[in-house]
Amino acid sequence: MRRIVTLALRDLRLELRGRAGLFAALFFLGVVLLILGFALGPEKDDLRRAAPGVLWVALAFAGSLLAGRAWAVEVENDTLDDLLLTPGSREWIYWGKFLFLWLLLFAVALLLLVLVAGMFYLPLEQAPGLLLTLFLGATGYAAVATFYAGLVARLATAQLILPILVFSVVVPVILAAVRATLGLVEGVPLGEVAAWWKLLAAFDLIYLTASSLLFPFVVEG
Amino acid sequence: MLGWERMETARTRLDPVTVGLLALGFAVLLIGFYLALVAPPDQQQGYLVRILYLHVAAAWTGYLAFVVAGIYALFYLFTNRPAYDRVSAASAEIGLWLSLLMVLGGMMWARPTWGVYWVWEPRLTSVAVMIAVYVGYFLVRQAIEDPEMRAKAAAAVAILGVINIPITYMSVYWWRSIHQTASIDIINRKVHMAPAMLEALLVNLLAFTLIYLGFVRLKGYLAARQALKEGFDG
Numbered sequence: 001m002r003r004i005v006t007l008a009l010r011d012l013r014l015e016l017r018g019r020a021g022l023f024a025a026l027f028f029l030g031v032v033l034l035i036l037g038f039a040l041g042p043e044k045d046d047l048r049r050a051a052p053g054v055l056w057v058a059l060a061f062a063g064s065l066l067a068g069r070a071w072a073v074e075v076e077n078d079t080l081d082d083l084l085l086t087p088g089s090r091e092w093i094y095w096g097k098f099l100f101l102w103l104l105l106f107a108v109a110l111l112l113l114v115l116v117a118g119m120f121y122l123p124l125e126q127a128p129g130l131l132l133t134l135f136l137g138a139t140g141y142a143a144v145a146t147f148y149a150g151l152v153a154r155l156a157t158a159q160l161i162l163p164i165l166v167f168s169v170v171v172p173v174i175l176a177a178v179r180a181t182l183g184l185v186e187g188v189p190l191g192e193v194a195a196w197w198k199l200l201a202a203f204d205l206i207y208l209t210a211s212s213l214l215f216p217f218v219v220e221g
Numbered sequence: 222m223l224g225w226e227r228m229e230t231a232r233t234r235l236d237p238v239t240v241g242l243l244a245l246g247f248a249v250l251l252i253g254f255y256l257a258l259v260a261p262p263d264q265q266q267g268y269l270v271r272i273l274y275l276h277v278a279a280a281w282t283g284y285l286a287f288v289v290a291g292i293y294a295l296f297y298l299f300t301n302r303p304a305y306d307r308v309s310a311a312s313a314e315i316g317l318w319l320s321l322l323m324v325l326g327g328m329m330w331a332r333p334t335w336g337v338y339w340v341w342e343p344r345l346t347s348v349a350v351m352i353a354v355y356v357g358y359f360l361v362r363q364a365i366e367d368p369e370m371r372a373k374a375a376a377a378v379a380i381l382g383v384i385n386i387p388i389t390y391m392s393v394y395w396w397r398s399i400h401q402t403a404s405i406d407i408i409n410r411k412v413h414m415a416p417a418m419l420e421a422l423l424v425n426l427l428a429f430t431l432i433y434l435g436f437v438r439l440k441g442y443l444a445a446r447q448a449l450k451e452g453f454d455g
Binding site for chain 1: 298299346347350353354356357358360361364365367370373374376377378380381382384385388395
């Protein structure tokens with residue numbers, strides 16, 4: 001557990017110092033929101049109806065920019081082998097990288113929530129529900145993204161392949177998250193939204209378990 | 222050297238099991254086709270119900286193909302034997318074709334029944350997601366040059382993709398919507414069908430399964446020859 005947190009915090013510190021990935025993602029996020037706002041606006045009702053979709057599309061795209069970051073640091077500095085050679089099982093490396101990506105994604109998601117609330121009239125009265133949805137959605141996304149990013153980290157074309165890999169598997173998570181968000185925005189009774197949360201939680205659990213168990217088999221070293 | 226030659230001669234000829242499975246499959250398909258046409262029309266759907274024999278058989282074998290692809294992907298990750306990867310890919314490809322056939326049949330049925338070809342309801346959406354996953358599977362295979370890396374990445378997609386199958390199957394029970402629940406209800410162990418219809422469906426299902434098995438062997442054999450040419454074998 002200690003090393004998981006250590007690894008995640010180290011990566012986070014490096015990311016914040018380097019800023020390359022995070023800045024690119026934030027800039028990209030801003031542009032996506034501007035384009036979507038321009039394309040869908042300026043009617044308030046249209047924007048509000050589109051808000052859940054905008055939120056998750058932007059997060060999914062920005063996430064695909066961030067996904068590679070967890071491993072790019074290791075490959076750039078040629079430290080991936082050292083990391084893999086550390087005694088003990090390899091699951092903890094997955095968990096450390098997952099925690100890093102999850103923290104990054106969730107932070108971006110929080111910022112995004114505020115931005116979408118401002119630009120697309122997403123009702124923030126539902127904040128607890130929205131936060132829960134973001135929490136579950138980011139978990140599923142990070143679980144899959146960390147796994148695949150580790151798998152292709154050494155490939156020269158990793159940046160190209162990663163979105164294909166991640167999106168093909170993460171679609172159910174995004175769909176469930178969009179539906180949950182939509183339900184919250186439209187004021188559907190919480191019982192119905194909870195069905196989507198349950199589905200999201202089930203995906204998170206399955207993806208996390210499968211990814212962490214498979215990780216030692218697929219990672220090169 | 223001897224081993225390599227033996228392997229090549231073993232794989233340059235189609236084995237009788239594959240040919241037999243395909244021949245038997247298509248023969249049973251003819252019988253199934255006949256039975257589907259003589260089966261009585263449905264009380265509510267009339268003659269339209271005949272699409273069901275194709276739709277359900279394709280859906281089931283499609284699910285089967287994806288599950289087999291996932292299982293062989295697991296085998297591959299544990300053993301690193303390229304043969305398992307080839308079977309996994311062959312099964313996934315046939316599964317994808319069967320799913321597309323299933324969707325096509327479903328759309329032809331849906332247009333006169335629901336009035337539209339497609340609605341975004343849970344079953345259809347989960348099927349669309351399932352198909353997207355396996356299209357992604359082949360994009361991944363195309364995108365990665367290194368055979369070992371390709372096999373590993375594809376296996377990872379095939380294994381995580383299988384998770385969609387039970388969700389797709391259960392979607393009609395979890396979110397009651399416009400799509401029918403299963404006529405052969407394995408959850409509640411009930412069959413909601415007339416015997417003649419059930420017989421036609423089961424014969425078609427058998428035909429599809431035999432054809433599926435034959436094609437997996439055929440595809441696996443073609444892939445093995447390809448691998449021999451590329452020099453990725455073990």
